[in-house]
Every structure is written in structure tokens, then in C-alpha cells.
Amino acid sequence: xxxxxxxxxxxxxxxxxxxxxxxxxxxxxxxxxxxxxxxxxxxxxxxxxxxxxxxxxxxxxxxxxxxxxxxxxxxxxxxxxxxxxxxxxxxxxxxxxxxxxxxxxxxxxxxxxxxxxxxxxxxxxxxxxxxxxxxxxxxxxxxxxxxxxxxxxxxxxxxxxxxxxxxxxxxxxxxxxxxxxxxxxxxxxxxxxxxxxxxxxxxxxxxxxxxxxxxxxxxxxxxxxxxxxxxxxxxxxxxxxxxxxxxxxxxxxxxxxxxxxxxxxxxxxxxxxxxxxxxxxxxxxxxxxxxxxxxxxxxxxxxxxxxxxxxxxxxxxxxxxxxxxxxxxxxxxxxxxxxxxxxxxxxxxxxxxxxxxxxxxxxxxxxxxxxxxxxxxxxxxxxxxxxxxxxxxxxxxxxxxxxxxxxxxxxxxxxxxxxxxxxxxxxxxxxxxxxxxxxxxxxxxxxxxxxxxxxxxxxxxxxxxxxxxxxxxxxxxxxxxxxxxxxxxxxxxxxxxxxxxxxxxx
Numbered sequence: 001x002x003x004x005x006x007x008x009x010x011x012x013x014x015x016x017x018x019x020x021x022x023x024x025x026x027x028x029x030x031x032x033x034x035x036x037x038x039x040x041x042x043x044x045x046x047x048x049x050x051x052x053x054x055x056x057x058x059x060x061x062x063x064x065x066x067x068x069x070x071x072x073x074x075x076x077x078x079x080x081x082x083x084x085x086x087x088x089x090x091x092x093x094x095x096x097x098x099x100x101x102x103x104x105x106x107x108x109x110x111x112x113x114x115x116x117x118x119x120x121x122x123x124x125x126x127x128x129x130x131x132x133x134x135x136x137x138x139x140x141x142x143x144x145x146x147x148x149x150x151x152x153x154x155x156x157x158x159x160x161x162x163x164x165x166x167x168x169x170x171x172x173x174x175x176x177x178x179x180x181x182x183x184x185x186x187x188x189x190x191x192x193x194x195x196x197x198x199x200x201x202x203x204x205x206x207x208x209x210x211x212x213x214x215x216x217x218x219x220x221x222x223x224x225x226x227x228x229x230x231x232x233x234x235x236x237x238x239x240x241x242x243x244x245x246x247x248x249x250x251x252x253x254x255x256x257x258x259x260x261x262x263x264x265x266x267x268x269x270x271x272x273x274x275x276x277x278x279x280x281x282x283x284x285x286x287x288x289x290x291x292x293x294x295x296x297x298x299x300x301x302x303x304x305x306x307x308x309x310x311x312x313x314x315x316x317x318x319x320x321x322x323x324x325x326x327x328x329x330x331x332x333x334x335x336x337x338x339x340x341x342x343x344x345x346x347x348x349x350x351x352x353x354x355x356x357x358x359x360x361x362x363x364x365x366x367x368x369x370x371x372x373x374x375x376x377x378x379x380x381x382x383x384x385x386x387x388x389x390x391x392x393x394x395x396x397x398x399x400x401x402x403x404x405x406x407x408x409x410x411x412x413x414x415x416x417x418x419x420x421x422x423x424x425x426x427x428x429x430x431x432x433x434x435x436x437x438x439x440x441x442x443x444x445x446x447x448x449x450x451x452x453x454x455x456x457x458x459x460x461x462x463x464x465x466x467x468x469x470x471x472x473x474x475x476x477x478x479x480x481x482x483x484x485x486x487x488x489x490x491x492x493x494x495x496x497x498x499x500x501x502x503x504x505x506x
Contacts, residue, residue, distance in 0.1 A: 027068040030202050034064055037204050038195070045209040053209060055233055056192045063194075063222070063366045067350050074349045075307050081295040088280065088293065088324060088382035097266035105265050106156035110240050110334070112231070112250040113143055114370075115172060116165030116191055116221045122396065123436025127168035129253045130175060131437060133393060133402050134409055139253050140172075144179050144186070145412025146259055151183045158260065159185040161236060161248075165221035166193045166211055189234035191226045193219050199354070199362040217357050224252075224328075225348045225368025232341045241334050248337075250370070251329045256402060257391035258329045259413050264383060268331055275336035276377035278302070279329035279385045286427065288317035290325035291371060293382045300382065301375040302326060306351060324382065326371050327390040333377075340376050348372035387423070388416060396440040397428040404450040420451050431459035445488065452493075465490065 038057045045053055097105065119128040129139040137145070147160050164172050169190055176186055193211070195204035196218055206218035227250065231237045240248075247268055251258030268274050280293060291304040308316045315321060340346050348368040355363050374380050391414065393399055401407075406425065407414040416423060434440045443462065449469040450456075456470055460478030465488030472494035478484040482500040486492070 030068060031061075031065060033203060034197075035061065041195070041204065041206060041209045049209065056194065059192050059226070059229055060194045060222075060366075063350065063368070064197075067352070067366050070350065075294075075296060075303060077309055077312050079296060080303075081298075083293065083295050083300075087295060087300050088384050091263070091383055091385045094263050094267050094383070095270075097262045101266070102262055103154040103156045105262060105269060106150060106154055106158050106260075108244065108246040108269055109158050109260065109265060110161055110245050110248040111143075111147055111158055111260060112161045112163060112227070112248050113253040114224050114227070114250070115140075115162040115253050116168055116224070117254075118167050119437075121394070122399075123438065126171045127164075129162075129168070129172070131393075133256070133399060134407075134414070137412075139256070139393075140175065142256065142412040142414075143253060144182055144184055147184045148182050149411035149413075150260060157185065159187060159240075161187045161189070161231075162253075163191050163224070163227055163230065164188050165191050166219065167221065187236055189230060189236055191221050191224075191230045194222045194366070196220055196355070196357075196363040196365055199364050202364075205357070205361060205363060220365045220367075222365070223351060223367030224370040225372060227370055228337050228341055228346060228373065232338065237334060237338060241338065245334055247331055247333055249329070249331050251327075252392065254394065255327070255329065255390065255392045256414050257389040258327070259389075261385075261389070264331060273379045274331075274381055275333040276374050276380040277331040278371060278374060278380070278382050279327045279331075279389060280324035280382045281327055281385055281387050281390050283319045283323055283325045285319065287325045288319070291369075292316070292322040292325050294322075296375075299375045300380045302369070302371040304349070304351075304369065304372070307349060324384060327385065328371060329385070329389060330370065336377055340373070346373055346376050387425075395430075396434045396437065397430045399437065399440065400428055400430065400447065401425055401450070403447045405447075406450050417451065426450060426453040427455045428453075429457045431462075433461055434458065460484070462486070468492070 038061070042050060042053050042057060113129075115127060115129050117128045119126060119131050122128070122131060124131050132138050134142065143160065147158050150156060150158055162172060169188065173188065176188070179186060195206050197203060198205050204218070207215055211219055247265065249260060249265070264277070264279075268277060278293065283290065283292070289305050291302050293300060294303045303316070305313070305316060349372050351367040351369060353365040353367050355365055357363060391402070393402060402414060406417055406420060408417050430440070434443060444464045445466040446468075448464055449467075452469075452471040453474070455473040457475045457477075459476070460480070461483040462476050462478050463484075464486045467489045468486050469491045471492070474492045474494070475496045476484060476486070477496075477498045478500070479498070484497060484500065486497070
């Protein structure tokens with residue numbers, strides 16, 4: 001005779017088993033339905049498009065399958081281990097490189113720039129890389145200048161490789177023609193094109209395979225974690241390995257501090273076993289949302305805020321417990337990329353990006369981040385680099401700093417002016433009137449002198465005349481309906497300006 005508690009236990013087990021079986025069947029049904037829809041989209045495509053679509057859809061099916069199988073957090077907070085002493089090396093303690101070996105070092109290198117993003121967040125059309133950032137030179141101009149300078153100085157052959165997306169590829173290729181005379185071999189490849197899926201049905205919303213008209217918003221580039229597979233698929237990875245290239249240095253094209261560093265390259269080639277190196281820098285209160293390095297399951301790995309349980313978010317943001325953050329400047333061994341792709345051992349956490357289409361439909365984008373693959377490589381390392389190697393331009397306030405006299409420019413590289421007495425960059429907050437680049441530029445007759453600036457906040461309808469100098473802490477607030485014109489030649493030091501100040505021509 002079975003005890004009541006025994007009966008409950010068996011019933012509980014049966015119920016649990018049936019729930020597991022139900023979920024497994026639901027997953028299989030969702031997977032079959034997705035494959036059916038992808039096959040229909042592929043069938044309608046022209047023959048010359050089918051091989052690329054097949055590769056893209058194969059990658060998406062793998063991602064979708066993992067998405068369906070994920071059941072809980074990818075990191076158990078209690079299992080995070082303290083970083084070993086040698087997990088992060090200080091840049092200042094790396095050995096200097098031998099200048100006589102510079103050409104030999106550089107000939108082992110490939111530079112990859114992530115060029116899939118549009119300039120829409122800054123009010124621009126087309127690829128973000130063609131926004132002018134300094135002396136009318138674009139992100140792309142500066143990148144080409146940097147690498148050409150290396151090749152001319154050392155007689156090396158460092159190629160520039162751009163990972164485009166279907167959003168940026170056509171425009172970028174047109175612009176690349178102007179660099180034909182430059183001493184840089186430029187290559188491009190496209191990251192994958194994945195279908196957005198309906199949040200409820202989990203089926204693609206695309207009407208057909210194309211990116212024409214309204215159908216454009218049915219597709220998306222799946223984040224920079226796609227670089228490994230996309231570079232492999234392009235054939236460029238194999239070509240570079242055959243040419244004797246050993247490492248790629250990869251960064252976001254909008255990070256103006258991400259230049260080739262011979263000291264890091266020399267260290268990697270000297271040690272020989274490092275497959276993945278992430279440049280990190282000291283975390284400040286402005287960087288609390290950035291990814292950090294942790295030791296987990298005896299591997300060095302990236303921890304992003306999206307992976308952190310809600311009850312530990314404040315702990316994650318701490319600048320004492322997690323002292324470093326990821327710059328997304330990465331040095332990765334090419335033969336190791338080939339290995340992990342062919343072995344299918346890449347295991348990057350899936351980022352579920354919820355979006356709403358212009359028609360109001362809730363959709364999902366499944367994405368991955370390039371740094372999340374760190375745990376799949378051997379002998380990974382973090383290098384704590386100076387803040388100067390992290391100079392991203394994400395909004396107009398960043399653009400103001402880069403265009404100002406805080407920086408000097410030589411051969412496409414920006415360095416902090418020796419005239420600035422302290423190495424930190426000012427904290428700048430510009431209001432919505434400055435969001436779009438064209439509006440931002442119209443509000444400055446010339447870029448102000450920022451050499452002695454600590455903090456600038458500007459809100460409302462504000463314009464600046466020529467030759468303005470801003471020092472210390474400056475706060476300028478024009479209330480709704482008011483306008484403030486800072487007159488030419490004005491010097492504002494530790495000032496708060498508010499109300500209505502208008503300079504009129506007469």
C-alpha cells in the first residue's frame with residue numbers, strides 16, 4: 001500500500017515529466033515551423049542569392065534552437081570566482097617592442113573594424129563611419145590614414161578589413177573607391193542577415209527574401225558576435241592564414257582610441273599561446289553599465305549587465321568589486337578562430353533584443369556579442385590599458401570632445417593635448433537640441449576651447465559664438481521658450497548661465 005506522501009511524489013513526478021515533454025514538443029514544433037518558413041523564403045529567392053541565404057539561415061536556425069533551449073541565467077552569481085592575479089596584466093608593465101622588429105610584427109597582423117552600424121542615433125543617414133569627426137575627416141578616413149601611416153613608416157602590409165552589414169555595404173563600397181591610391185589593402189565582408197521574428201508566433205515577419213521597401217525592417221544584422229562565422233564564410237580568414245597572418249586586432253570603427261599598438265602585438269607574438277586578449281580599462285562611474293571580466297568555471301569570461309540577476313545589479317555596477325570594463329578592443333588568433341568555428345564550439349550568450357516595427361508589431365532580434373566568445377579560447381588574457389585607448393563617439397557630446405583642442409591629431413590618430421594639465425576627459429552632457437549632427441554643428445560658430453574644462457551641461461536652445469572658452473564647471477540652461485547665445489570671445493569659468501540671453505544683430 002502506497003503512502004499518501006508517496007502518491008503525491010509520484011504524481012508530482014508524472015506532472016513534471018509531462019511538463020518537460022510538453023515543452024520539448026513545443027520547442028520541436030516551433031523549430032519545425034521556423035524551418036518551414038525559412039525554406040519558403042529561400043525557395044522564392046533567385047539562384048545566385050540562395051547560397052548566401054542558406055548560410056545565413058543555417059546560422060539563424062542554430063541560434064534559434066539555442067534560444068528555445070535556454071532555461072535560466074547563463075551565470076550563477078554565487079559561482080563567480082575572484083580574478084587570478086595574472087588574469088589581467090597592466091599595459092605599463094608590458095615589455096617595450098624592438099623597433100627593428102616592427103615590420104616583422106606588423107606583417108603578422110590584420111586590422112578588422114566593425115562597420116555594420118548606421119548613423120541614425122546621431123541624426124545621419126548611411127553608415128556611421130562616414131560621419132565627419134575631425135577636420136572634415138570621417139571615422140573611415142582616420143582609420144585608413146592610421147594604417148597607411150604604419151605601412152609607409154615600416155614598409156609593412158597591414159590590411160584593413162571592414163565587417164559591413166546589409167545596411168552599410170553598398171554605401172561603404174562606393175566610398176572605398178577614393179582610397180584606391182592609398183598604401184592599404186582594404187577588404188570587406190558582410191555579417192549575416194537574420195530574420196526578425198514575431199514575438200508571439202516566433203515566426204519570421206518577412207514577406208519575401210529581399211530587403212526592398214517595407215520588407216527592410218524584417219531583417220537585422222545579428223550583433224558583432226557574428227564576426228567569427230561571417231569572416232570564416234567569406235574566405236578571408238583562410239586567405240590571411242595562408243599569407244602567414246597570425247592575429248587580428250578588432251574594434252568598433254567609432255572608437256577613435258583603438259589604434260594598432262605594437263607593444264601589445266609584440267607581447268602576443270612573443271608569448272605565442274594567447275588566443276584571445278581583451279583590452280580593459282579602469283571603470284569609472286560613467287562606465288557602470290559596461291561589461292566586465294570575471295573568472296567563472298576556471299575560465300576568464302565577459303560578464304554583461306544583461307546576464308546579471310536583478311538583485312545583483314548594484315553589485316555589478318560597483319567600481320570596487322568589478323574594477324575594469326571591456327573596451328571591445330580585441331586581439332584574437334586567426335587559427336584559433338578557424339578551429340572554434342569548424343569545431344562548432346563557440347558558445348556565446350544570446351542577447352534577446354525586443355523591438356517594435358513601424359507598424360507596431362512586437363518582434364525579437366536574437367544577437368550575440370563578440371567578447372562573449374572569450375571563454376571558448378585558450379590562454380585568454382585581459383590587458384588594463386590607458387583610458388586613451390577608449391574614445392568612442394556615440395553621441396554629439398563625444399563629438400564635441402573629439403573636435404576640440406583637447407586632442408591633437410597626427411596620421412589619423414588623436415592624442416590628448418600636452419596643454420591639458422590632467423589626463424581625464426571632461427564630463428559633457430548636451431541636451432536634445434544637439435542630438436543630430438547637423439543641428440549640433442549649427443550651434444557652434446567654432447568649437448570652444450575645452451583645455452581647462454571639467455564638466456559641461458547644456459540644456460535647451462543654446463548657441464556658441466566664435467572663440468568661446470569653457471573652464472572648470474559650466475552649466476548653461478535655457479528654459480522652454482528661452483534662448484541663450486554665448487557671445488564670441490566669452491570666457492566662462494565655474495559659471496551657471498540660465499534664463500534668456502540673446503545677442504541680436506543691428
